[in-house]
Amino acid sequence: MAKKDLKMLNREFLEKQLLGSELANFPAEILDYPEKVLQFGEGNFLRAFVDWMFHKMNKKGIFKGRAVVIQPIRKGRISNLNEQDGLYTLYLRGIEAGEEVNKKEIMTAISRGLEAYSQWDKVLKLAEKEEIEIVVSNTTEAGISYNPDDKLEASPPESFPAKLAAYLYRRYEYFNGDPEKGMIILPVELIDRNGDNLKRIILKLADDWGLESEFKQWIKKSNHFLNTLVDRIVTGYPFNEIDDLEAELGYHDQNLDTGEIFHLWVIEGDESLKAKVPFHKADLNVKWVDDLSPYRTTKVRILNGAHTSTVPVAYLSGIDLVRDAVNDQLLGEFIKKAVFNDIIPTLRADQAELEDFANKIFERFKNPYIDHKWLDISLNSTSKFKTRVLPSIVEHIEKLNKTPEYLIFSLAALIAFYKGTEIEASELKAYREGKEYLIKDDQEALEFFAELWSKYENEKIELADLLNSVLAAKELWGRDLTELANLEASAFKQLKTIEKEGMKAALKKLFI
């Protein structure tokens, strides 16, 4: 069928044409399960991870609940989701036990979407529903942040924590502080101790807003803010293959989502809460643990550290996809060296187990179905470098008294990657082989690099001055990196070669 003739996936189409097929092999009743979850974030990750888990549980008749999704920002994709009655197709693909696996199914765990900025009253009204006891969120690392200007009565408050604080206050008031009406809050943002941080900000906002101490007690005692760590590579809407996939499906799906098969959710929390969210009964890889820290450090430093440290090196070497870099002789060697030589030795865990963990990650990176773009991963690279890569550099230098050459090369490459002088629509323009690419990061970070590179281009500063200013920028790194032994000298050598000879030549020299 021609693309223009394809009907859009929605409930009517599903019920008439698909129910009972391989794509929709579930009983119709799961389309009407009650709303039990409040979800902040309509993005790809939650839909391919948490909502997939609710869908799986519902199929087994376990959870019997759906999520109301709140779009927490002004511009988002919630209307696309509502146009399809919350339905979308999820492709999970990869290699399992040496075999290619390609699973596709229509997800049903989203009841509807609400826009926080135009439907805040409706969002607050949900707080009065007794059966909505779970909150999940993914608002990116930028989402869990304190905004001193937030107001309780704003419609809505600006930050995500303030939105949740206002919601919880409505619930507290409506149920007269009933200790049974607290919520289980499961944030998945990839920041350290996401649950603790969210709770801390909410308590601070309660102070700012002069709310009664009984509310704060209710927040602390009757609500469970859990720290969690997620792991699944989700690549979202498949722009490159959408025509083929829609032809295969026989319908149009503007919310189609893609990811790998592997998944892990580690939740730090009391096992007694498991009964409310019984993931374990649906064969899901969800671990309840007493201490999340080792899982987080290992995953963030190795998997995300490998991603973030390789972004500028691979991209400026002319490689666009993660898989292609891991399969490339030079880049593949770089990623391995960065992980095995510079990252793993700083981690306090069994080294052989860590190496095994890393090798499995490289296999995941090679997933033939996953087109994971370096440019997508490059989003907010400065803050990601600070949290995901810099700790390995610092510990390597300060604790092991060695110079982590590969990660320092990556830092020099990052500076070269941010070589732009012009910001347009909050994006910094930079060039690879004369072709423009756009860097997305905090406005301050973009302005910082644009100003330095302009001065350099106008011969007002030397490369060494530029590097010194970047390394000394506490606002970027949280500390002055020029104080780290050998770092500046080593980074200068690399940056100079990258600037003069290009990324590939510099990389080759690194291995000589």
Ligand SMILES: NC(=O)c1ccc[n+]([C@@H]2O[C@H](COP(=O)([O-])OP(=O)(O)OC[C@H]3O[C@@H](n4cnc5c(N)ncnc54)[C@H](O)[C@@H]3O)[C@@H](O)[C@H]2O)c1
């Ligand atoms: N994609 C993955 O493979 C993956 C895996 C693990 C974790 N994550 C986490 O997910 C995040 C990206 O999510 P995605 O892949 O779904 O991307 P996405 O662009 O599809 O979704 C981003 C979501 O964040 C919300 N958001 C963005 N900025 C916000 C802000 N300032 N305040 C409140 N909400 C905001 C948006 O409304 C949207 O729902 C990353 O920051 C990462 O920590 C992603």
Ligand SMILES: O=P(O)(O)OC[C@@H](O)[C@@H](O)[C@H](O)[C@H](O)CO
């Ligand atoms: O999602 P980001 O932008 O925070 O980071 C990019 C990737 O490193 C990340 O999405 C990983 O693929 C993911 O964390 C795997 O679980």
